[in-house]
Amino acid sequence: MLYRTAGQYKTSYASDQAVFPVRQDAILLGIILLLAWVIFPLTASEFTFQTLLIPILIYSLAALGLNVLTGYAGQLSLGTAAFMGVGAYACYKMVTLMPWLNPLVAILLSGAFSAGIGVAFGIPSLRIKGFYLAIATLAAQFFLVWLFEKWGWLYNYNSSGAIQVPNLTMFGVYVAGPQASTIVQYYVVLVVVSLLTWVTINLTRGTLGRTWKATRDMDFAAELIGINLMRSKLTAFAISSYIVGVAGALFVFMWRGAAEPNLFDIPLSFRILFIAIIGGLGSIMGNYLGAILIVGLPVMLNTVPEALGIHIDSATVEHLNIMIVGSLIIFFLIIEPHGLARLWALIREKLVIWPFPH
Amino acid sequence: MTDQAEGYTTADGRKIGGVVMEMKNITLRFGGVVAIHNISFDIREGEIRAIIGPNGAGKSSMLNVISGFYTPSEGEVWYKGAKRPPMKPYEVARQGVARTFQNIALFEGMSVLDNVMTGRLTHMKAGILPQMIWKGRAEAEETENRIIAERVIDFLEIQHIRKTPVARLPYGLKKRVELARALAAEPTILLLDEPMAGMNVEEKEDMCRFILDVNDEFGTTIALIEHDMGVVMDLSDRVVVMDYGKKIGDGSPDEVRNNQDVIDAYLGVQH
Numbered sequence: 047m048l049y050r051t052a053g054q055y056k057t058s059y060a061s062d063q064a065v066f067p068v069r070q071d072a073i074l075l076g077i078i079l080l081l082a083w084v085i086f087p088l089t090a091s092e093f094t095f096q097t098l099l100i101p102i103l104i105y106s107l108a109a110l111g112l113n114v115l116t117g118y119a120g121q122l123s124l125g126t127a128a129f130m131g132v133g134a135y136a137c138y139k140m141v142t143l144m145p146w147l148n149p150l151v152a153i154l155l156s157g158a159f160s161a162g163i164g165v166a167f168g169i170p171s172l173r174i175k176g177f178y179l180a181i182a183t184l185a186a187q188f189f190l191v192w193l194f195e196k197w198g199w200l201y202n203y204n205s206s207g208a209i210q211v212p213n214l215t216m217f218g219v220y221v222a223g224p225q226a227s228t229i230v231q232y233y234v235v236l237v238v239v240s241l242l243t244w245v246t247i248n249l250t251r252g253t254l255g256r257t258w259k260a261t262r263d264m265d266f267a268a269e270l271i272g273i274n275l276m277r278s279k280l281t282a283f284a285i286s287s288y289i290v291g292v293a294g295a296l297f298v299f300m301w302r303g304a305a306e307p308n309l310f311d312i313p314l315s316f317r318i319l320f321i322a323i324i325g326g327l328g329s330i331m332g333n334y335l336g337a338i339l340i341v342g343l344p345v346m347l348n349t350v351p352e353a354l355g356i357h358i359d360s361a362t363v364e365h366l367n368i369m370i371v372g373s374l375i376i377f378f379l380i381i382e383p384h385g386l387a388r389l390w391a392l393i394r395e396k397l398v399i400w401p402f403p404h
Numbered sequence: 405m406t407d408q409a410e411g412y413t414t415a416d417g418r419k420i421g422g423v424v425m426e427m428k429n430i431t432l433r434f435g436g437v438v439a440i441h442n443i444s445f446d447i448r449e450g451e452i453r454a455i456i457g458p459n460g461a462g463k464s465s466m467l468n469v470i471s472g473f474y475t476p477s478e479g480e481v482w483y484k485g486a487k488r489p490p491m492k493p494y495e496v497a498r499q500g501v502a503r504t505f506q507n508i509a510l511f512e513g514m515s516v517l518d519n520v521m522t523g524r525l526t527h528m529k530a531g532i533l534p535q536m537i538w539k540g541r542a543e544a545e546e547t548e549n550r551i552i553a554e555r556v557i558d559f560l561e562i563q564h565i566r567k568t569p570v571a572r573l574p575y576g577l578k579k580r581v582e583l584a585r586a587l588a589a590e591p592t593i594l595l596l597d598e599p600m601a602g603m604n605v606e607e608k609e610d611m612c613r614f615i616l617d618v619n620d621e622f623g624t625t626i627a628l629i630e631h632d633m634g635v636v637m638d639l640s641d642r643v644v645v646m647d648y649g650k651k652i653g654d655g656s657p658d659e660v661r662n663n664q665d666v667i668d669a670y671l672g673v674q675h
Contacts, residue, residue, distance in 0.1 A: 059550040060543070248538040252546060253528045260511050260522050267509035270471055271589065272497035272526035281532070328513065 049397035065247055082236060087229055095228040096301075102334075102341045103232075103239045104296050109321040109333035110246055111289030116319075117327035118250055119282030120262025121171050125183035126318045128190035129287045130294025131310030132160035135200050137295035138209045142202055149214040149221050149299070153238060156295040157288035163190070164287020171279045175265075187312055194307035208306040211299050222299045231300045238296060242289055247330055249285065258282050259328075320371065324378050326385025335386040339374070343367060411448055414641050421449030423482075424625055425470065425593060430479035432465055432649075439465040440476070441649040447593060452619055453627045454636045457646035458669060463629045464506065466646065467595050470627065471503045472496030484592075498526045500592035504582045506601060506629075512571040516581050519570055520557060523588030524549040556588045559621070560614060576607040580614070587618060594618070596628035600635055608632065612639060637661065645669070 049070050056062040066072040086099060112126050136159035140152045167186040171179050194200060201209050213223030220226040221234050249255055260268035261278045269275050298305040317340065325336025344367045351358050358366070382388055411420045425447040432440040440462045447453045455463045468474045469481065472493040481488045483499065502523070511519050528549060534542035557566055560580050565573060570581060579599065586594055599615065600608045612635060618624050630636045636643065637657040645653035645660055647669040653660045660666055 059547045059554075063546055063550065245536045248536055248542075249532075252535045252538065252542055253525060253530060254532065254535055256514070256518055256522050257525060259514050259518070260525075263511035263513045264509050266473075267505065267511070268522075269493045270473060270497060270503060270509075271522060271585065272494045273522075274492075274494050 049394060049400070051398055063251075065251070079240075087232060092228055095232055097345050098342060100228070100232055100235055100301050102337045103235045104293055104301055105318065105321055105341055106333045106337040107239045107242060107296065108290055108293035108318045109325060109336055110243065110330065111286045111291075111293060112318050112322045113325075113327060113329070113333055114246060114250070114258075114289065115282050115286035117322060117329065117332075118255060118262065119258040119279060119286075121168070121279060121282060122176060122180040123183040123286075124180050124312070124315050124319070125167060125186035125190070126290055127310040127312065127314035128187045129160045129164055129290040130297055130314065131190055131194055131305075131307070132163050132287075133157055133291025133294030134298040134305055134310070135194060135209065136160065136291065137299060138211075139200065141212065141214060145212075149216050150234065150238070153234075153292060153295045153299065157290075157292040160291025160294065161284045161288040164283045164290075165280050168280055168283030168287075171283065172276055184312075187315055191307050191310055194310065206306075208304055209298065210304050211302075214299075224303065235296050235300050238292060242292065243330065246285075246289065250330065254281060262328075320375055324374060324385055326387030327383075329385065329387035331390065332385050332387030335390070339386070340371065343370060414451075418450065418620075418641075420451045420641065423447070424449045424484060425627075426482040427466075427469070428480045428482060430466070430469060430476045430481070432462070432469060432474055433477045438649050440469070440646075442479070443644075443646070443649075443651045444479075445644045445651065445654055447625060447627055448642075449625055450619070450623050451625060451641040452615070452639055453625075454640035454643045455627065455629050455646060456631075456633070456636055456643055460648075461646040462649040463646055464597060465649075467503070467597050467627070467629055470593075471501055471595055497589070500589075501595065502586040502589040502591035502593075503595035504579075504586050504597055504599060506597040508575070508578045508582055510570045510578055510582055510585070513569070515567050515569055516562060516573070516584075517553065517557070517566040519581055520553045520566075520584045520588045521549065523556075523585040524553055526589055552590070553588050556584050559617070560584045560587070576603055576610075579603070579607075579611065583611075583614060583618075587622075587624075590622070591624060593625045593627060596626060596630075598629055598631065600630055600632050608635060615639060 049068075051068050054069055056067065061067070066075065090099060108126060108130060111129075112123060115121050115123050133156045137152050137156035140147055140155060141149065163186075167183060170182040174182060195207065201207060204210070211223050213225045214221055219230055221230055250258070257268075257273050257278045260271070260273055261275060261282075265275060268278070294310070302309070321336035321340050322333060323336070324339060325334070326332030344363065347358075347363045347366055348360070378385055411422055413419055423446045426444075427446070428444050430440055430443050431438065443466070455466055457463050465474060469476050472491055472495065475490050488496075511522060514522070528545050530540070530542040530545050534540040557563055560583060562577065562580055562584060565577065570578065573581065583596075583599065596615070599611055603611065615626060615628070616639065619626055628640070640657060642655060643653070643657055643660045644651060645663070645666045652665040652669055653663040655663075
């Protein structure tokens with residue numbers, strides 16, 4: 047009833063090609079945006095910002111980047127965390143070398159560095175596919191983390207070997223560093239995430255998106271209908287790594303405040319891959335659903351039993367979290383390989399015709 | 405019947421133009437295996453040209469040479485009056501050669517409409533920036549090409565499934581969607597690799613009608629491989645017959661039907 051599409055006629059191709067051809071979807075998005083832009087900032091506590099809102103947005107962005115590469119272009123990658131690291135270190139170098147640089151600009155520029163490195167490590171994809179490519183990207187993962195550790199210039203020869211986010215101002219307001227307030231950081235993250243999501247939606251529904259999907263689904267047929275596979279794969283690596291790099295810069299500058307090289311080690315790559323898989327490969331919304339689940343689950347396990355008066359110690363929560371996430375991944379791989387986004391699509395299909403079965 | 409310079413008129417009165425593509429002494433080797441041995445033939449503008457032959461005769465290899473998937477070991481491919489340098493398959497496609505596949509090679513994760521739209525990719529030139537913001541050229545192109553894609557969808561009578569994911573379609577419809585994808589590119593030459601394989605009589609008749617209509621409506625030059633002799637003889641204007649990588653016959657269906665070598669190849673010969 048709520049989702050009935052009857053009566054919504056399309057009279058032009060442009061309206062049929064709109065992002066939300068169904069009015070209810072647009073309304074739903076409006077509600078989500080209202081929540082994210084107005085309601086949450088007004089109501090959320092410091093704790094909610096730090097443990098839920100900001101990390102969910104950043105992880106979604108990283109998963110979105112990975113999804114461009116793996117979900118849309120079909121190139122498996124295990125090097126996501128390393129590319130996030132490239133973004134973070136690039137951003138750090140930029141703001142320390144050029145303190146006058148607007149931090150938002152620095153964050154958006156830092157993606158360009160990871161895009162370049164991403165393309166370089168994407169070159170093997172021209173010859174190898176699937177698991178073998180995954181191993182090649184794993185090389186990027188190990189090599190780059192090693193580089194973050196060994197190349198002192200990257201962390202300005204700190205004795206700690208870690209990068210510390212300095213205080214950064216934008217239009218007279220602290221946006222990063224110890225002085226920055228959480229709500230400002232939340233808005234910076236939200237602006238970047240919204241912008242990149244919008245761009246990615248446009249890219250994936252247009253020419254480039256079709257090129258990627260064709261490459262993913264049947265590469266030789268793609269080539270025989272006129273797609274330059276090299277360009278298709280390398281643009282996917284570039285754009286994916288750009289988004290991942292920006293996510294990495296946000297990760298350190300807007301959330302963690304500091305980073306050691308091993309922060310960008312393989313567990314983070316896996317975490318983002320899990321978000322993308324559980325959320326749904328080849329979907330935009332799935333990244334958000336996946337991030338909400340992966341980030342929200344431990345918080346929920348920590349707080350809900352406590353609120354109900356059941357005491358579970360934190361070590362157990364950690365174990366429970368790993369067990370639940372693990373079984374969810376197995377569940378999704380078997381039952382619904384297209385993830386939460388696909389589940390939502392099925393529910394939506396039912397809602398459109400509800401209360402009738404067909 | 406065949407006038408080399410001028411082209412010819414078919415039995416049903418269609419005018420066939422000059423040579424669009426010419427294969428000159430093509431030889432294709434895979435190591436010690438000679439898949440194609442010194443074959444020459446031409447494809448003329450507006451005709452339906454069939455390549456037939458028993459299993460393993462090298463027909464598909466020949467089609468792959470035409471579409472640039474294989475580079476011939478020897479010989480030249482001439483296209484629109486110029487020798488074609490060795491090029492990648494996607495470059496050949498951009499020159500106006502589209503094809504379908506023996507085993508359907510659709511993009512299973514996409515809808516029928518998106519599949520047909522991929523056929524338009526060679527015509528879409530918008531840069532990455534307009535695409536990012538979905539404005540200007542990117543937006544205009546999307547609609548312009550949608551109109552052409554819809555015309556093809558209309559023509560092949562698959563409107564009702566345009567938003568259906570390809571993976572859900574039955575075999576016969578998939579074949580039709582594949583034809584739609586190739587046609588959407590508005591090719592100069594359309595290559596069909598066994599368009600009728602695995603179809604029942606009704607689907608075959610439909611497909612024949614579509615092939616004839618495509619040739620008639622858009623004037624597309626068609627080169628096809630097919631096993632069903634009845635279909636080939638009915639459809640095509642000229643036929644190349646291959647056997648063991650060699651050309652054993654070339655001409656109108658009637659000429660080929662009465663060619664002793666062809667009869668021997670198909671029916672066997674007494675030793």
